[in-house]
Amino acid sequence: MESAELRELLTAEAIALLDSLPAYSSATDVLKIVSELRKAGHSASLVATVLTQAKLRAKATGKFGDFAQRMLFTEAGLEQATRLPVAALHAGRFVRAGLTRVADLGCGIGADALAFAGAGISVTAVEADEVTAALAAYNLSPFPEAEVHHGTAEEASLENVDAVYLDPARRTSGHSNTQRLTKSEDYSPSLDFSFGLSGKLPTGIKLGPGFDRDLIPDHCEAQWVSVNGDVVELGLWFGSLARPGITRSALLLTREGMHELAAGADAPDAEIAEIGDYLYEPDGAVIRARLIGDLARSLGAHMLDEHIAYMSSNTAVQTPFASTFQVEQVCALDVKVLAKELARRGIGTLEIKKRGVDIDPAEFRKKLSLTGKKSATLFLTRVGERRMAVLAHRHGEPSDRNSP
CATH class of the missing domain: 3.40.50.150 (Vaccinia Virus protein VP39)
Structure with a gap:
């Protein structure tokens, strides 16, 4: 926003015009609004300015709620x-x-x-x-x-x-x-x-x-x-x-x-052990705060690797601090093996998560040639030097464990 646009925006005419506009959405017929405002005698620059603010107000609702409808913004701001x-x-x-x-x-x-x-x-x-x-x-x-x-x-x-x-x-x-x-x-x-x-x-x-x-x-x-x-x-x-x-x-x-x-300080790591029946993915704030060890102990869980944030246990414990997944299968991180297994299970919708491996999930997904109507979550990670894939589903959602 340049100074000239700001001066035009901070006028009674502009604010009144902005407040009179209908709520902006992706379905808003912008050309129709522009045409109507121009016919009403408003300048092209004023129309562009208030429409930009209307769009920003709509976007700002996620951060400011109803307050957004009386605020002014720049995109960066x-x-x-x-x-x-x-x-x-x-x-x-x-x-x-x-x-x-x-x-x-x-x-x-x-x-x-x-x-x-x-x-x-x-x-x-x-x-x-x-x-x-x-x-x-x-x-x-x-x-x-x-x-x-x-x-x-x-x-x-x-x-x-x-x-x-x-x-x-x-x-x-x-x-x-x-x-x-x-x-x-x-x-x-x-x-x-x-x-x-x-x-x-x-x-x-x-x-x-x-x-x-x-x-x-x-x-x-x-x-x-x-x-x-x-x-x-x-x-x-x-x-x-x-x-x-x-x-x-x-x-x-x-x-x-x-x-x-x-x-009071970074949490010491929890015990390291093999993957169990359930896998926990801590919230990013827990990971950033380095409180994974404290969270693991509170859940009766263990870590898979001292450098990887995933945790595991044989008993599911619901917590707001981590997402819980039920493990279906653990195998080597091999795209051909995984493609065959996912096809056998009829999985066509796949959420891919990764930690500790240099893999682009979007490119990896293409190699799997997914088809089918079922869904699952695939973790790509490592334990020590061993790269591994974990097929799972979110705890509480239908299991694919008995797929043919």
Whole structure:
């Protein structure tokens, strides 16, 4: 979004026109809407601007729910924004710590600042990109507790706050088609600056879930967050925002509720043994937090290999922290053998999972020449130097064990 487009968007005419549009979906007849709006006398640029926002609002519903219908976005801003339920959890930490005045440095379009303000926290949101800062100001306008400043995190005044929250930019600048930064030293603000603030004020820092664990400071709580199986962030919490005795945690937000596995340190590995009747695939947050050993012991399960995250047991135990599969067959990882076995079982729909092997599941699937009406899950992995394939089905679904 360029400055000219922003100026056109932030007018009474544009906002009224945007709010009047029907809900956008993949079935929306865009040409019909464009034609009607042009006939009504609206300029081509205004029509394009409001339709882009309508499309972004529809896309944002997954992150913001009904709030999306009164917000403004850039494509990159929406992609990088914290999901509102996760932002609410961030705000909850500040509330429980008794912190009432927060500086949100690198606020983006204002997702976390919305949660802070909604929790009654006075928030000063700072954003280096001028267009994004203007959109954040619009999104936060209903909240008198929030104010937005255009500027850098490094230059922001912290005189009137009692805590800091940072979401360092981890992608190249721009409002669309940005690229992920592969080197942490390129983050903005820098990690040195962000970590340095933690020695002065209670501090929360949002990072990508794949952040190098070796760079995590010792004096903080590191929490990996998963939403419906998708690991979305790593949160580092310092000072009173960190919980006593916890340095590693995996927080799962699922359709059934919220679940957490926490510990004072990385969990020691569980016992190593051969595969049993059931296979467990831990949630990605559990894997990132290195709490696999604790989870395995709580399930009465064992690990298959110290370098592979799969676990196994002879008894199924339901857990929100892992998906459970009933093992049908274990064999060598040989495409010809597998193709023959899958054909014999009439399996035409196959979910392929892999760990520890250099295989492209899409290319591997083509070689299997699947036909049939049944479905299954195929794990491609290794134990030590042995490559193996495990045919299974999700626990609770019909078994193919008795197929001819």
